[in-house]
Amino acid sequence: MLLNFSAAIALLCASTTVAAAGLHTVQMDRHSNSAHRNADSATKRYLHKRGMSSTSPLTSITGDVMYTVPLGLGTPAQQFNLAIDTGSPVTWVVASSCTSSLCSKVANRFDCAASSSCQQSTTPFNISYVDGSEVAGSYIAEKYTLGTLSFKGAVGLVSQDSSAMGATVDGIMGLWYYPAGSDVPILNVLKNSSALTQPQIGVWLKGSNSEANAPGGEITFGGADTSKYSGEISYVDCTGDSPWTIPVGGLTVNGQTISTSGAMATLDTGTSLMLVSQTVSDAINGAIPGAVKDSKVGWFLPCKGNYPIKITFGTRQYTIPYTALAVQDQTATTDTGETVCLSAAMYPTGETASISDWLLGDAFLKNVYTVFDFSTEKGRIGLATLGSGGSSSNSSLDNSTDSSNGNSAGSRGAMLSSMLQALTVIAVAVATFA
Numbered sequence: 001m002l003l004n005f006s007a008a009i010a011l012l013c014a015s016t017t018v019a020a021a022g023l024h025t026v027q028m029d030r031h032s033n034s035a036h037r038n039a040d041s042a043t044k045r046y047l048h049k050r051g052m053s054s055t056s057p058l059t060s061i062t063g064d065v066m067y068t069v070p071l072g073l074g075t076p077a078q079q080f081n082l083a084i085d086t087g088s089p090v091t092w093v094v095a096s097s098c099t100s101s102l103c104s105k106v107a108n109r110f111d112c113a114a115s116s117s118c119q120q121s122t123t124p125f126n127i128s129y130v131d132g133s134e135v136a137g138s139y140i141a142e143k144y145t146l147g148t149l150s151f152k153g154a155v156g157l158v159s160q161d162s163s164a165m166g167a168t169v170d171g172i173m174g175l176w177y178y179p180a181g182s183d184v185p186i187l188n189v190l191k192n193s194s195a196l197t198q199p200q201i202g203v204w205l206k207g208s209n210s211e212a213n214a215p216g217g218e219i220t221f222g223g224a225d226t227s228k229y230s231g232e233i234s235y236v237d238c239t240g241d242s243p244w245t246i247p248v249g250g251l252t253v254n255g256q257t258i259s260t261s262g263a264m265a266t267l268d269t270g271t272s273l274m275l276v277s278q279t280v281s282d283a284i285n286g287a288i289p290g291a292v293k294d295s296k297v298g299w300f301l302p303c304k305g306n307y308p309i310k311i312t313f314g315t316r317q318y319t320i321p322y323t324a325l326a327v328q329d330q331t332a333t334t335d336t337g338e339t340v341c342l343s344a345a346m347y348p349t350g351e352t353a354s355i356s357d358w359l360l361g362d363a364f365l366k367n368v369y370t371v372f373d374f375s376t377e378k379g380r381i382g383l384a385t386l387g388s389g390g391s392s393s394n395s396s397l398d399n400s401t402d403s404s405n406g407n408s409a410g411s412r413g414a415m416l417s418s419m420l421q422a423l424t425v426i427a428v429a430v431a432t433f434a
Helices: 003-013 186-192 278-286 419-431
Strands: 054-061 066-073 078-085 092-094 119-129 134-146 149-161 171-174 200-205 214-221 229-237 245-247 250-253 264-267 292-294 298-302 309-313 316-320 326-333 339-343 358-360 369-373 380-386 414-416
Touching (some): 054 078, 054 200, 066 214, 149 186, 229 369, 278 298, 298 326, 316 380
Parallel strands (some): 078 171, 092 149, 264 358
Antiparallel strands (some): 054 066, 066 134, 119 134, 119 414, 134 149, 200 214, 229 380, 245 264, 250 309, 292 298, 309 316, 326 339, 369 380
């Protein structure tokens, strides 16, 4: 999850000159789930409704920096707005007892004492982000109310917060999926409990140019909303080490082919832009006339143009429009007085910065309808062109031919300080349900 990284870039670049911009070194680490312990939980008995689908509205926060979904926690339910993050396994909210200055800015904080279903633990957790901020606290087991769904799962309850999430975002909803046998992340809980009509979530991200919060689309648990896309959904099996990671089949920019040999991409709703290797970033931006590179921040592009990116997954090609590549509301001024826009195709900076898998965030996901399908061992991702109900004319599907192999129809920004410990803790917490 690169939420804070993207927000920091946006704040840094707005109304500044390229030469003056700066960026802290980013070390990209990979989560490992190889030692993930199977959880023998009692979660299934708490699912009140089975074989359902539920659609919840999303809110775009300050020009699509992130997208939030309403969630109820506890009995009676306390209401929260959580950023959806397919790049994180942990769902967390801030404790009412947190007294830090940043905690006090969070509008909605959880009071365990006010919930009859809250089960506390003393086991700590700590999550660090690429900009140096972190959240820490302990795990609880609690009842979730998500649209018409109701289930129990583990929640991180934050008592120390330096993440600067802002007053309109109360925490993170982690939407990783682990291989079959786990009862830890909420998608695993829902699948193992047979709570959903289909083991899928469908995501439609609606773009907004407003600096204020605005309607941001919807997320469907249990299937796909057919009114939001046209044609068929094309599926690609997840084959990477990190969840929701698929092979990149090809990439062209302004008619130039960019090498993608062995490239893998993680589709991450918690990242607002796109993070690729420096080599790929240089090739993408270098193919665009008038692009300007700053050694500390990265690339800036002419704000107007017609140089779309075309990326292939499976046998289908998808278009990222130039207005999504040149971030229109994040401008800078060159030393010659030219106004340029931040490029969404970024790379980690600094001597030790590196990345193995690409992170394709909302700059890409706003232009397709995405299905995160967890019916198989590692899951699969389905993509479709947006229909009239998805209200976007910016995206296009250039090849409607599905693959014939049965698929038709990490390097992570958020780094857990001790992944094995954290996952074991969640398993223990879920298993304590009485």
